[in-house]
Amino acid sequence: MPIKNDADRWGWISLGIHWLTVVMVLGLVVVGFLMQEMPNSPAKFNLYSMHKMFGLTVLGLTVLRLLWRLFAGTPAPVAGTPRWQAAAASLAHGALYLILLAMPVSGWLYHSASGYPPRNLSWFGLFKLPSLSDRDEGLRDAALAAHEWLFIALAVIVTVHALAALKHHYVDRDRTLARMLPLAKPAPKPQDPPGA
Ligand code: HEM
Numbered sequence: 001m002p003i004k005n006d007a008d009r010w011g012w013i014s015l016g017i018h019w020l021t022v023v024m025v026l027g028l029v030v031v032g033f034l035m036q037e038m039p040n041s042p043a044k045f046n047l048y049s050m051h052k053m054f055g056l057t058v059l060g061l062t063v064l065r066l067l068w069r070l071f072a073g074t075p076a077p078v079a080g081t082p083r084w085q086a087a088a089a090s091l092a093h094g095a096l097y098l099i100l101l102a103m104p105v106s107g108w109l110y111h112s113a114s115g116y117p118p119r120n121l122s123w124f125g126l127f128k129l130p131s132l133s134d135r136d137e138g139l140r141d142a143a144l145a146a147h148e149w150l151f152i153a154l155a156v157i158v159t160v161h162a163l164a165a166l167k168h169h170y171v172d173r174d175r176t177l178a179r180m181l182p183l184a185k186p187a188p189k190p191q192d193p194p195g196a
Pocket residue numbers: 025028029030032033036048051052053054055056058059100103104105106107108109110111121144147148149151
């Protein structure tokens with residue numbers, strides 16, 4: 001598999017970040033709900049810290065992923081995809097990117113406006129991040145509401161997105177999902193015999 005995307009395949013950098021993000025987002029959602037139900041304890045505090053660190057990792061990975069996308073481009077929709085479907089997919093992908101940026105930022109803003117110590121979040125002890133605001137209850141509540149609504153939007157769009165990928169694979173039987181999976185073969189050349 002190439003490193004860089006080409007006209008008919010995702011390269012391993014885009015593919016790797018896509019699936020790493022999927023795993024981290026799933027973990028963040030499960031932990032996000034579980035941690036709130038726990039009684040106050042060091043374990044609860046650690047889980048909140050982990051949620052924040054991994055959430056910020058998603059933010060960093062998404063920025064890197066978008067920069068890489070600018071440089072490496074994206075494969076064209078598979079041949080035969082109706083124009084409306086390609087447009088709907090682009091819209092959904094744009095919305096997913098926005099949410100992958102806005103969810104961590106709203107969490108970071110919530111942390112900052114709550115005034116919880118430490119004021120400056122440290123990313124796995126490697127470097128410190130600035131606080132996005134002073135303590136502010138109105139801003140804190142707005143940031144938390146945004147975090148919750150963004151989660152609902154994410155859940156709806158990801159469900160449609162995943163169902164669309166499965167439909168391409170099992171109903172249309174095209175390469176849309178296969179080329180986002182490791183070990184996908186290159187698209188057959190027009191001169192290749194069927195089954196090559
Ligand atoms: C893509 C990244 C993230 C995802 C998918 C995510 C997801 C969630 C979910 C599903 C919840 C539970 C429901 C809710 O209250 O909204 C939650 C809660 C929370 N998240 Fe995140 N989160 C992310 C990033 C972050 C970041 C970067 C921070 C802080 C730096 C953060 C701080 C929090 C806090 C403090 C809560 C608990 C709110 C409370 O106790 O009421 N999150 N998150």
